[in-house]
Amino acid sequence: MAIAVPHPLGLTHKQLFWVLHLGGWLAYVGLGSLSTLAYGKPGGYAMVYLATGATGAATTLGLRYLLRACRGRPPALQLAVMVLPILASSALMERAGRHLKLQFCPDCQPENALMVFAYALGNIYVVLAWVGLYLGITYYRKSQDETRRALAARTMAHQAQLKMLRYQLNPHFLFNTLNAISTLVLDRDNATANRMVQSLSAFLRHSLDSDPMQRVTLRQELDALTLYLDIEKVRFAERLRVETAIEEDCWRALLPSLLLQPLVENAIKYAVARQIEGGLLRIQAHRDGDHLIVTVTDDGPGCMALEGDTLPAGNGVGLRNTRERLQVLYGDAGSLCARNLVRGLQIRLQLPYETSTSAAERRPGRDDAR
Template structure:
């Protein structure tokens, strides 16, 4: 007597033989429907025996249960046809069919008793038939109510799953866009440098830069943008990038990396640090004749990983109240920092922080904190 939890019209086929699986929605309805009405029959029969009815009373109850079994199949078809109507309209549409189904069950009771299959089962008064009709009406209303509850629950669950899937897909698309938006800036700068070297006939240096660029791009394109990497893998990628830039700047570019040993296996989004290092080179190294130093820091603070990219350049004269680049800052700088901040926000929500500041001793610092994770972490 249980309702169909399915919203589809067909059972899911078993991929092995094409038949409906036992756990598919359509198959589940039939298990529940047959089991429910069988339960109604058995409960009523044992209750009747306990109240002194003869053993042959099963014929009456079987006829009533069979009528209810078939009648509620018709109600099921009608409910599925009305699935898109408002609840109030559904209730109005179902009043007459429910009454007719209950009446058919009461009629089956009367016909079986009138055929003298069970003389001892006859009611003593006509009111007995009416009371039996009312009792069957309760059964049918219960079936319809349970059907609506289960189908509504299943519909809400499917809508929730669809909303979660859509949100996850949107986050993945956003993360991929933010990740791949970073690469062209570096690529254009490197290609311009190679072009300059070729024009200057410095073929050996140009060749080294092409080889370095090839290694970095291979590493970048082979890495899954939705997969976290260890800090060691991230710094290896940064090393490929810095090898290219050292070809351009030679002794003008210096790197100072201070990584706590416990942080090497920490997980973080791939190529998270590259745009920050690129910004430091562009605004703190390239514009100064003497060049400068880029510092990479990683430390564990309890359950959090703290990452910093620092330089000893001129810094920024002004930061807005939120510690973000002002609108007057160069657009490339704002894009790289904004993309990094947005990647962290989409991936970690309130569990991350992204801070910018001018260092008291000179230079600029970008600091990020995120959960310290080393294994068993889902993809971005």
């Protein structure tokens, strides 16, 4: 998987290498020239550092290709391969500057092989510093690339998980709806059957066309929920009663699309369908500081398996689906709790209060603080 991430200065990795490589050797020549002035040497002595630096810039390019060829090999093997080239690079630098140096210092001519070797090692610290910086920057860049790939993979995994959770449709809902349509057709209530088919079609089209990664406003969520309730109202008629109580500043709050549908479906299945007289479904939303609180309440028999205010781990596909979506999207900032009332069950959702404006302000690229 290739991930193209531009450098903060707008440079590619290759361009950045040349800037650092040439800039480093020019700094070496510049510092040498300053030391010439500081020690009162003739101005032409700076040519010694120029020749040495130019040779170092050329020979370390060869070291670069060797280091790239050894990349991924065991450290001991890399060290064995690089020892002689590093020594040779240092010796070539000394040799390039020696001819010019002898014009100013005739006594600097090496008298024996040992002195030649000592002079050859005179620049090894510069070469080693270049190799160390090259390896350090290379491994840092590799580490950053791996981190970016890991983050991209994690993001893709989260997106896949969210899409899977979002596209889950309760087979009971589809079975019951199609069965109700079949019953209406057999009873020759074609008008009602047609209305139910149209409602089902509208709901499925909305649920499949909407982007599972896209958040919607609470108003849009309730509009989508109305498509689902239109289907259920055909089935239950007057037995299904729905009330809403939404605070004014909650209408524009953002939440994952079709987050409430599984909760409403669960309430209809366990509270409305099981009572001869039907039941009441109440959807409420209010703001609590930086959080949006949404509750779905029914007047059914409640949940006997409830443990404290949290549903058991295996309780309800719809509730588990909703809880997992909140966990993936918001982490600890999102939660789903449940509690039995004197009559009925209440599901309480808590998630960060965000609007389209606040979400855009926190989007990467719009705010350096993130």
